[in-house]
Amino acid sequence: MHDFVYWWQTLPYKMDPVIFTFGPLAVRWYGMMYIVAFAVVFLLTRYRLNHDKLPRRDGTFVSDALTWAMIGVLLGGRFGYLLFYGFSDFIANPIGSLLPFSLNGGCSIQGISGMSFHGGLIGVTVALYLFSRSRQEDFLAVTDLFIPSLPLGYMFGRLGNFINGELWGRVTESSIGMYFPMAPGTSLRHPSQLYEAFFEGIVLFVLLWAIRRKSPFPGFLSAIYLIGYATVRFFIEFYREPDAHLGLVFSGMSMGQLLCLVMLAAGALLLFLGRRRQAGNKQ
Secondary structure (H helix, E strand, O other), X not given: OHHHHHHHHOHHHXXXXXXXXXXXEEEEHHHHHHHHHHHHHHHHHHHHXXXXXXXXXXXXXXXXXXXXXXXXXXXXXXXXXXXHOOHHHHHHOOOOOOOOEEOOOOXXXXXXXXXXXXXXXXXXXXXXXXXXXXXXXXXXXXXXXXXXHHHHHHHHHHHHHHHHOOOOEOEOOOOOOEOOOOOOOOOOEOOHHHHHHHHHHHHHHHHHHHOOOOOOOOOHHHHHHHHHHHHHHHHHOOOEOOOXXXXXXXXXXXXXXXXXXXXXXXXXXXXXXXXXXXXXXXX
């Protein structure tokens, strides 16, 4: 038992965030997890179209929508991070903070450091809205099509954070804690990335997948997702280390918790408006 606990607590030291290198190019697990996440959402959404008695759509509908969503999540995630967590960096270097390479002393690929889930969610929402308009589809029906599989895709993103050894949790004395190489000090810390992967990923996926055929109105599944994610993330934030340059920003809450409150309100509003719309259609 002691050997397993030691192996568990030191696991982050055994993980290499790079899968392989090809010259100056490093293929990382984090980027690969994005590819896996979109593949999972694609396959599960195609499954829904074939088995859930949904309106028929052409063969490229899902791939086209996910292409828009991929652009939205990358742009929204990065802009969201700069707006919510790194605004001072953006003001100091607006171009450099957006580019995945450095021009100092030549051109070198450095990747994009810092992505915000809430920013990515806003980006995907805008992208799917524009896509829906271009296809003359009901926006909420389109989001509900993808929502049940979204948490499972998100799970892979958090696993990528874990392999990167980033977004670690707060200090703990529990044996479930881990030693993260890049974390300050030498204390055990909550593996909050794994908490998020499980609760925001697997648990929320099981819930939404179970009720995916019972949606009473367009937007219902999207509202449940917003409320469910915001609730779970709000409580997990108590175990996740706040961003060092921000700390706790208001009444003992982190920036992530404040954004979750906005997300929770948006979900509740969507649920209210959807029920009112449903009641109006029955009259």
